[in-house]
Amino acid sequence: MSVKGNDKKLAAEAATDYVKDGMTVGLGSGSTAEWMLKRLGALVKDGLNIKGIPTSVKTESLARKHGIPLTDFSKTATVDLAIDGADEIDGQLNLLKGGGGSLVREKIIDAAAEKLIIIADQSKMVQQLGSFPLPIEVVPFGWEMTKKQIAAYGAEPKLRKEENRVFVSDNGNYILDCSFGKMVNPESLHDTLKSMAGVVETGLFIGMTDQAMIGQNGKVEMIGDTKKDDWWYWRE
Numbered sequence: 001m002s003v004k005g006n007d008k009k010l011a012a013e014a015a016t017d018y019v020k021d022g023m024t025v026g027l028g029s030g031s032t033a034e035w036m037l038k039r040l041g042a043l044v045k046d047g048l049n050i051k052g053i054p055t056s057v058k059t060e061s062l063a064r065k066h067g068i069p070l071t072d073f074s075k076t077a078t079v080d081l082a083i084d085g086a087d088e089i090d091g092q093l094n095l096l097k098g099g100g101g102s103l104v105r106e107k108i109i110d111a112a113a114e115k116l117i118i119i120a121d122q123s124k125m126v127q128q129l130g131s132f133p134l135p136i137e138v139v140p141f142g143w144e145m146t147k148k149q150i151a152a153y154g155a156e157p158k159l160r161k162e163e164n165r166v167f168v169s170d171n172g173n174y175i176l177d178c179s180f181g182k183m184v185n186p187e188s189l190h191d192t193l194k195s196m197a198g199v200v201e202t203g204l205f206i207g208m209t210d211q212a213m214i215g216q217n218g219k220v221e222m223i224g225d226t227k228k229d230d231w232w233y234w235r236e
């Protein structure tokens with residue numbers, strides 16, 4: 001496993017320390033979250049009693065493979081904890097997400113959670129969001145017009161493709177990857193984009209994260225949640 005892969009694994013496993021018996025847990029998407037699913041599956045096998053709410057169809061099938069019992073919003077009103085990955089994390093723990101195209105379900109579940117823990121390796125930490133193109137989920141109808149509107153706001157939107165086919169999200173929508181460059185005010189950018197007709201959601205997750213577990217060189221740094229006495233520590 002690469003050093004980066006190991007750091008993702010360590011961060012993911014550290015976050016599972018916060019999963020307790022009886023919890024409903026939001027299950028994030030992406031390669032870092034996959035480590036979390038694997039670990040949760042092992043804990044469930046050892047008797048941990050939880051229910052997961054998956055943030056993507058892929059996560060749902062991985063969770064089933066690892067034997068994690070699942071639920072959905074028709075059966076539960078609360079999410080005690082969500083654990084999810086990110087493409088960029090700034091110093092205020094604002095996030096840029098959606099590299100895997102699961103931003104809508106991720107935002108619904110992460111926003112519903114009592115506590116959101118983000119897991120990543122150090123390469124995701126940035127001074128300012130925006131080096132990674134911002135994923136924006138748009139309705140297929142009239143997407144060319146939505147793209148024009150976004151472009152007029154200073155981005156270069158590219159329709160996401162996978163193996164030469166248009167990428168379709170779990171919700172049946174398209175994704176425009178938009179290079180805005182470094183963002184001075186991600187919150188107002190998100191608000192502006194959300195107000196455009198045809199935009200379903202953006203990958204900007206502002207003020208939602210409680211803690212970030214960041215793997216670096218074989219250790220995990222925990223950032224955030226200043227209310228807790230353990231707000232800054234290294235985990236071997």
Ligand SMILES: O=C(CO)[C@H](O)[C@H](O)COP(=O)(O)O
Pocket residue numbers: 028029030031032033084085086087097098099100101102103106
């Ligand atoms: O937002 C996401 C998917 O929509 C992922 O959480 C994000 O892309 C991070 O992925 P990885 O852990 O593979 O680096």
